[in-house]
Amino acid sequence: MLSVEPTKIPDAKVITPGRLSDSRGYFSEVFHKQHFAEAGIAADFVQDNCSLSASAGTVRGLHFQAEPFAQAKLIRVVRGSILDVVVDIRRSSPTYGKHVAVELSAENGRQMFVPIGFAHGFCTLEPNTEVHYKVSSYYSAAHDHGLLWDDPALEIEWPIEPSRAVLSDKDRHQPKLAELPVYFS
Numbered sequence: 001m002l003s004v005e006p007t008k009i010p011d012a013k014v015i016t017p018g019r020l021s022d023s024r025g026y027f028s029e030v031f032h033k034q035h036f037a038e039a040g041i042a043a044d045f046v047q048d049n050c051s052l053s054a055s056a057g058t059v060r061g062l063h064f065q066a067e068p069f070a071q072a073k074l075i076r077v078v079r080g081s082i083l084d085v086v087v088d089i090r091r092s093s094p095t096y097g098k099h100v101a102v103e104l105s106a107e108n109g110r111q112m113f114v115p116i117g118f119a120h121g122f123c124t125l126e127p128n129t130e131v132h133y134k135v136s137s138y139y140s141a142a143h144d145h146g147l148l149w150d151d152p153a154l155e156i157e158w159p160i161e162p163s164r165a166v167l168s169d170k171d172r173h174q175p176k177l178a179e180l181p182v183y184f185s
């Protein structure tokens, strides 16, 4: 059993797999290729990633890989919680530059499907938050790109003041939307 919540950007989807509870706890099929495909999430995932962020207020992103290594992603949280954000960077999309922001947590079991053509990032809401995700193309450092997380043009309401965010050096210096070359037409 799988529930799919619509978002204001139709290709970006929030999925919640069902949980079967008993006296021990619960069991959940967190990925089922056929059921996810039936729910409109058809991607051939080839790599699973895991990141641990020690502090609340850690921001990773906004990231994407260019073709031919462009990635769809399926994001979930196994410990703690995040505000997960996807930004449409498909230049001819009616929702170009728009975003969807959703709280994902170990407790709520929600997953974000990030389609190809979107930049993705998150802010951790708790210490020691562990994020697991599947990607549909292998990592390629040469094709790895970013978009500035707090670019005002994106109008993202991050749950942290910019000066207090824990960031990589790379993410402090990403280009703004207006400076981004066309990676996805």
Ligand SMILES: Cc1cn([C@H]2C[C@H](O)[C@@H](COP(=O)(O)OP(=O)(O)O[C@H]3O[C@@H](C)C(=O)[C@@H](O)[C@H]3O)O2)c(=O)[nH]c1=O
Residues within 6 Å of the ligand: 049, 051, 060, 061, 062, 063, 064, 073, 120, 121, 122, 138, 139, 168
């Ligand atoms: C993403 C990635 C990184 N790495 C390496 C590169 C670097 O040495 C180290 C840390 O990489 P980063 O700083 O890019 O890690 P991080 O900032 O966690 O990057 C991730 O952010 C989230 C928001 C995403 O959407 C992911 O696709 C990915 O871009 O891990 C891999 O070996 N394989 C991978 O697939």
